[in-house]
Amino acid sequence: MTNPASILEVSHLTFRYGQQTALDDVSLALQRGHFLGIIGPNGGGKSTLLRLALGLETPASGSITLFGETPTRTHGWRKRVGFVPQYQSVAPRFPVSAFDVTAMGLLVRGIPEPQAEETRVRVQGALSRVGIDAPSDKPWWSLSGGQKQRVLLARAMVNEPELLLLDEPTVGVDARGNDLLLTWLDLWRKERQLTVVLVTHDTGIIAPICDRLACLNIHLHFHDHPEKLSGDDLEKTYGCPAEMLFHDSSMPHRVVHKH
Amino acid sequence: MTELWLSLLASAFVGLICGLQSFVVVHRRLSFMSHGASHGMVAGVGLALLMHWPVFPLALLSALLISLGVGWMTRKSSLAEDSAIGIMLSAFLAIGLLLAGVHGHAHGDDCGGGHLDEYLIGSLETVAAYDLYFLAALCVLCVTLLWVYWRPLRLFLFDPEGARVAGYPVEFIRMTLLTALALTIALSMKVVGVLLVGAFLVIPASAAGFWSAKSSRVMILAAVFSLFAALAGSLLSSAFHNPAGPTIVLALVALFLVSRIIGTEKA
Numbered sequence: 402m403t404n405p406a407s408i409l410e411v412s413h414l415t416f417r418y419g420q421q422t423a424l425d426d427v428s429l430a431l432q433r434g435h436f437l438g439i440i441g442p443n444g445g446g447k448s449t450l451l452r453l454a455l456g457l458e459t460p461a462s463g464s465i466t467l468f469g470e471t472p473t474r475t476h477g478w479r480k481r482v483g484f485v486p487q488y489q490s491v492a493p494r495f496p497v498s499a500f501d502v503t504a505m506g507l508l509v510r511g512i513p514e515p516q517a518e519e520t521r522v523r524v525q526g527a528l529s530r531v532g533i534d535a536p537s538d539k540p541w542w543s544l545s546g547g548q549k550q551r552v553l554l555a556r557a558m559v560n561e562p563e564l565l566l567l568d569e570p571t572v573g574v575d576a577r578g579n580d581l582l583l584t585w586l587d588l589w590r591k592e593r594q595l596t597v598v599l600v601t602h603d604t605g606i607i608a609p610i611c612d613r614l615a616c617l618n619i620h621l622h623f624h625d626h627p628e629k630l631s632g633d634d635l636e637k638t639y640g641c642p643a644e645m646l647f648h649d650s651s652m653p654h655r656v657v658h659k660h
Numbered sequence: 661m662t663e664l665w666l667s668l669l670a671s672a673f674v675g676l677i678c679g680l681q682s683f684v685v686v687h688r689r690l691s692f693m694s695h696g697a698s699h700g701m702v703a704g705v706g707l708a709l710l711m712h713w714p715v716f717p718l719a720l721l722s723a724l725l726i727s728l729g730v731g732w733m734t735r736k737s738s739l740a741e742d743s744a745i746g747i748m749l750s751a752f753l754a755i756g757l758l759l760a761g762v763h764g765h766a767h768g769d770d771c772g773g774g775h776l777d778e779y780l781i782g783s784l785e786t787v788a789a790y791d792l793y794f795l796a797a798l799c800v801l802c803v804t805l806l807w808v809y810w811r812p813l814r815l816f817l818f819d820p821e822g823a824r825v826a827g828y829p830v831e832f833i834r835m836t837l838l839t840a841l842a843l844t845i846a847l848s849m850k851v852v853g854v855l856l857v858g859a860f861l862v863i864p865a866s867a868a869g870f871w872s873a874k875s876s877r878v879m880i881l882a883a884v885f886s887l888f889a890a891l892a893g894s895l896l897s898s899a900f901h902n903p904a905g906p907t908i909v910l911a912l913v914a915l916f917l918v919s920r921i922i923g924t925e926k927a
Contacts, residue, residue: 455824490819491818492817495687496872496874496877497873501814505814505822508815510827543873
């Protein structure tokens with residue numbers, strides 16, 4: 402039974418690529434304003450979970466709903482969801498500007514596009530929000546990795562979504578870019594009650610701002626209190642010795658296993 | 661209508677259609693697929709010549725079979741797309757040459773229905789009025805579709821997964837583009853020939869990319885380059901009694917080199 406207050410609800414979800422199980426009996430529920438960080442190794446099923454949430458794949462069993470809708474069957478949820486892929490997944494030499502890419506976020510099937518002036522205002526607003534103050538007609542190929550990722554974030558935000566899904570947004574982005582990204586996400590979440598799901602294999606970036614943390618490696622281990630995430634949890638998820646880096650004092654410190 | 665006007669109009673339509681399509685071919689990375697589909701049409705041409713059947717539908721069928729065959733060979737398999745295209749291209753080319761050879765042996769110089777050479781390098785003299793009607797119809801269709809679906813198409817070319825997330829039927833768009841590509845190649849065959857039509861589908865947008873970083877401008881410029889090369893090549897080939905296909909392609913290559921050297925956008 403779907404909880405009407407749930408933004409994203411996953412119930413006993415299993416998914417397979419052919420004979421290979423990618424996700425097994427995964428369940429989670431997110432309410433408005435939640436920030437869920439999902440960590441796990443490459444191939445652990447993180448991106449697959451996002452693809453299922455976006456209706457790009459169909460579960461083998463179990464269910465997944467967005468705003469109470471089954472994403473593969475309906476379209477109403479699309480205007481309420483923003484998706485940020487890795488910048489390496491789009492055509493690198495395609496002749497478009499930062500403005501054009503951001504405006505693509507306003508294209509949702511079945512929803513009329515705004516008038517040119519409204520488009521300009523919304524796109525410029527979204528670009529400024531992610532710190533792209535350079536001329537927005539700069540070609541896509543001339544932007545740095547960090548700038549490209551920010552433009553894709555602006556594209557996802559231009560429709561003012563209620564749920565933001567981010568797939569490894571920090572890959573290929575420098576430390577300053579990562580800090581900015583996390584700062585904005587935290588700000589927007591508090592300002593607009595934005596619900597955020599961020600998947601990453603980079604355990605270092607996520608714990609400080611998310612209020613829910615899950616480790617995913619085919620099975621999902623949910624942690625309602627990220628600060629209680631232990632080295633054992635990480636070792637189970639990654640299947641190898643893990644070390645932890647803490648940021649909750651002025652000097653980050655690292656806890657390393659006995660060598 | 662005089663023969664020269666007929667051939668110039670046919671070249672102009674082919675130039676416009678191929679120029680517009682080249683934007684999709686280059687940015688969807690379909691260059692090798694367009695070469696594979698065009699070369700593979702030799703199978704349809706060979707069968708049509710041997711059986712004295714109409715060439716166009718069989719050539720189109722060959723191109724569609726290649727597109728479908730590549731899809732079938734690569735779906736849920738480890739075979740890379742370029743390898744699948746290479747296999748299909750070689751197989752269809754071999755079948756076509758074999759059938760054309762049998763046709764040649766059977767008929768000698770008196771080849772009713774035409775020679776394979778006419779289709780390999782193109783022959784403007786064989787263009788008929790009904791070819792023009794088909795080309796004009798395809799041109800109108802391409803321009804209309806691009807006008808109406810330009811923004812979703814641009815999203816699809818830039819980020820196919822983003823287009824799916826936005827709710828667009830990506831698989832339908834992909835199949836429509838491949839069908840339009842096969843139609844374009846089959847209809848351009850008489851003007852530039854199956855061996856050279858691939859160049860017509862790659863060079864215009866590649867050259868145009870050196871002049872602008874805005875997609876609409878690149879597409880329009882590609883059509884202009886392609887139209888100019890088609891008309892210039894046709895006039896030159898008519899003046900010097902050379903085949904049109906190679907002359908048009910050399911005009912395109914010249915445009916590409918000029919664009920590469922003095923183009924303002926060094927992407």
